[in-house]
Amino acid sequence: MINLSRAASGLLFSVTALAAPGAMAEETTDYRVAVIRVVAPGPMPISRLDLPPDDLGFAGAGLGTADNATTGGFLGQSFTTETVLATPETVEAEMQKLLDAGIPYIVTLADAATTVRLADMAGDQALVINAASTDDALRGKDCRANLLHVAPSDAMLTDALAQYLVWKRWNRWFLIEGNHPEDQALGAAYRRAAEKFGATIVETRIYEDTGGARRSDSGHVQVQRQMPVFTQSAPAHDILVAADHSGVFAAWLPYHSWDASPVAGSAGLMPESWSPAHEAWGATQFQSRFEKLAGRPARDEDYQVWMALRVIGEAATRTKGGDFDVMRAFILSDKFDLAAFKGQKLTFRDWDGQLRQPVLLVAGNVVASVSPQEEFLHQVSQLDTLGVDRAETECKR
Numbered sequence: 001m002i003n004l005s006r007a008a009s010g011l012l013f014s015v016t017a018l019a020a021p022g023a024m025a026e027e028t029t030d031y032r033v034a035v036i037r038v039v040a041p042g043p044m045p046i047s048r049l050d051l052p053p054d055d056l057g058f059a060g061a062g063l064g065t066a067d068n069a070t071t072g073g074f075l076g077q078s079f080t081t082e083t084v085l086a087t088p089e090t091v092e093a094e095m096q097k098l099l100d101a102g103i104p105y106i107v108t109l110a111d112a113a114t115t116v117r118l119a120d121m122a123g124d125q126a127l128v129i130n131a132a133s134t135d136d137a138l139r140g141k142d143c144r145a146n147l148l149h150v151a152p153s154d155a156m157l158t159d160a161l162a163q164y165l166v167w168k169r170w171n172r173w174f175l176i177e178g179n180h181p182e183d184q185a186l187g188a189a190y191r192r193a194a195e196k197f198g199a200t201i202v203e204t205r206i207y208e209d210t211g212g213a214r215r216s217d218s219g220h221v222q223v224q225r226q227m228p229v230f231t232q233s234a235p236a237h238d239i240l241v242a243a244d245h246s247g248v249f250a251a252w253l254p255y256h257s258w259d260a261s262p263v264a265g266s267a268g269l270m271p272e273s274w275s276p277a278h279e280a281w282g283a284t285q286f287q288s289r290f291e292k293l294a295g296r297p298a299r300d301e302d303y304q305v306w307m308a309l310r311v312i313g314e315a316a317t318r319t320k321g322g323d324f325d326v327m328r329a330f331i332l333s334d335k336f337d338l339a340a341f342k343g344q345k346l347t348f349r350d351w352d353g354q355l356r357q358p359v360l361l362v363a364g365n366v367v368a369s370v371s372p373q374e375e376f377l378h379q380v381s382q383l384d385t386l387g388v389d390r391a392e393t394e395c396k397r
Contacts (some may be wrong), residue, residue, distance in 0.1 A: 059294035060302035064309025143395035156387035160359035160371035162193035170238035177243035187243035227256035274303035356383035
């Protein structure tokens, strides 16, 4: 049964999933999880189709909780998930309420700086699972012992795209990056990926965000005139790669560049953790169940929150008893793995808390490929060809 109830003080609803009473043991162990989503003011997306739904991430929590209950109910386990919507000004107070309530597993949908603050607040009281931020620093110099990542890192995403481009022998990249810090970090990840896999960045240009009405009546007219000029006179290249975490310009690059080159990165061929077009490895079953629950396709954040909930559910099934220290140790051990509709079982890297996972390369309504590409090998796990490997890590957990 799934129970939805309204609550005050930022709690949108709680989801409690139980199996049929006759299938459960006499005593029930309740696993309590919270999902906290931070909504910060920012520019509207270029396309209204990219507006985030109100239940972004929370719908994934509902499905994850129900899936946990399917197995947990037969083991005398119940799962309760609370969802909290916060702002940058209220998030710490909301986090403190969750800690005061003794909730030991907290999933975050927040930027990198906020995620670090919440992990520091949690300390030894809770395990924090990052389901949104791709910032490499969270897995490097800003890593925390109590912080895990189900969202892929920028390094994983850029390596995934780089492998495919190199496999295609599109080795000459024209890189355009935004001027915001997160864009610059993503641009640095693409430079690292190019060096790692033998591509060449023939030129890097910075797109300055000057604000303005990107969705005004004259928006497409201005872009049609300005973007070709901005991309003019670039050295010979095979592909244009966009580093635009802020969503300012990349969507305008296809069909507007001066040269007739394909676009990848933040537009065109995009590395993603999930896509509504993904059907392989039983993913259609996930898609249909999610769409029945939410009435819309799943986005990256929905899938990543679902994975975070399933991490808790899988550990509960394997360890039993509900002891927090036992659960946490098991999740971080080499005995843990997670099935997540990606063709292989996923595990956490012990050096930075990152979940290893394949990355989808999505072009519009199709998944064009999935990385790692089979030609790229690794002595331990082929998934470790994506992202920062053990010998490279700056994380000191």
